[in-house]
Amino acid sequence: MGHYAIKMPDIGEGIAEVELVEWRVKPGDTVAEDQILADVMTDKATVEIPSPVAGTVLELGGKPGVVMAVGAELIRLEVVGAGNLSTKAEKVLAMAAVATPTENSSVIAPARTPAPTHAISASVQSPPKAAPRAVQAPGEKPVGSPAVRQRAWDLGIQLQFVHGSGPAGRITHEDLDAYLVSGGQPRAGAASSGYAQRHGEEVLPLIGLRRKIAQKMQEAKRRIPHFSYVEEIDVTELEALREQLNQRFSSDRGKLTLLPLLARAVVLALRDFPQMNARFDDDAGVVTRYRPVHLGIATQTDNGLLVPVLRHAEALNPWACSEEIARLAEAGRSGKAGRDELSGSTITISSLGPLGGLMTTPVINHPEVAIIGVNKFVERPVFRDGAVVGRKLMNLSSSFDHRVVDGMDAAQFIQAIRKLLETPAMLFVE
Structure with a gap:
C-alpha cells in the first residue's frame, strides 16, 4: 500500500x-x-x-x-x-x-490507521453498535450546517446533546439519525408549546458564499458613496398587458412575469442614459461605459445572494429574457452556475418579489454605478380625472454611485423607466 x-x-x-x-x-x-x-x-x-x-x-x-x-x-x-x-x-x-514535533507542526505526520467507524441508517430501528456520546464536552459549541440546524429544530433535538462525527465535530444528518435511534428524545414540548424556555447559543463562522457576500457588501459600502432615489410607478396598464400576453402566448412561449418587462424598460432607457450602464475603477480613476447591457439579476438561494448575469439583454425579447432569467436562477440555486454566468454585469436589478416592501435601499454591485430595486405592487385608491379609482402602484428604489452619477441624471433615468412602464406598448416599439 x-x-x-x-x-x-x-x-x-x-x-x-x-x-x-x-x-x-x-x-x-x-x-x-x-x-x-x-x-x-x-x-x-x-x-x-x-x-x-x-x-x-x-x-x-x-x-x-x-x-x-x-x-x-x-x-x-x-x-x-x-x-x-x-x-x-x-x-x-x-x-x-x-x-521535533513543536518545530515541524506544519509537516503532515505519517498517516495512522483510522479507527473503525459504524454507519447508521435512519431506517434502521435496532440500536447501533456504538451509540454516540450523550453530551458534548463542557463549553463545546455545536456546529452544523443550516439544513442540519433546521432539521434538528423541526425534530425538537437540542444540538448540544448530539455528538458530531464530521470534521471539527461538525454535526451531520447521520448524527441526528444516530441520536434518535440510540434513544435520544426530542425536547419536551418542542412541537406543542411556543412558550417553553430556550437556552444556549450557536457560533456560526462565515464561510463559503456567505463570507464572499459579506466581503462584497462591505467593500461596496466602504468604497461607494451611495444615494437612493425612489419613484412610484403606476403598473395598472403594464399588468393588464402582461395578462393579455400570457393568455395569448403562454402555451407556446411561456408565461411572462414583471421582471423581463422591467428589464426591457431598463435596456431602452439606457440608450439615453449610457452613463448608468458602466463600471467605475476607482483605483485607476476610470469609468468604462458599455454598449452591451449585461444585466445582473440578484437571486436569493439557500446559501445566500448570487447575481447571475443576463448577457446582451438588449438583444432579447421579453420571452427570451424570461426564459434566460429562469435558467440562470435555477443554475444559481442548484450551485451549477459557472464563473462566466456570475461575473461581468454592467448594471443590476434587485427584486424581493412579493416580499419587496414599500421601499428598499439596495447596495450597488461593485464596481457598477447603478442598481434598480423593485418593490411589490399594491392596489390603492388614487385620483384620476377628478374621480377616485383603484390603481396598481409599485415603487422603484434605486441606488447610484454619487462619484460619477449626478442626482438629476439618476432622477431622469428613473423617470424614463417610469414612462415606459406606464405606457407599456412603448416596450415593443423600435
Missing part, C-alpha cells in the same frame, strides 16, 4: 487560492475514482474537487473556512501500489514529526 497526496488543482483564470467550504468525505472513508472529495469556492463560484484515484482517506488538509493556495495538499489517501509519495519521503516526514 502507498500514500497518495491530492493537491489543490489549478482551477484556471488566474485563481491563486480558494476557500475550503465543505468536506464530502472523512478519515476512514473509502473513495472511488472521480468521487467528489470537497467543495471549494473561488471569488464567484463553488467548485467540486474530484478524486483522481481510488483509496482510503487518511488525512484532511484543513477545516471548512480555511483558505488554501493552489498546489497545497488537500487530502491524503492510502492507495494500492506505490502512490505518489516515495517511501523515503514518508520516512523523512516521520522522523521530522517524531524528532
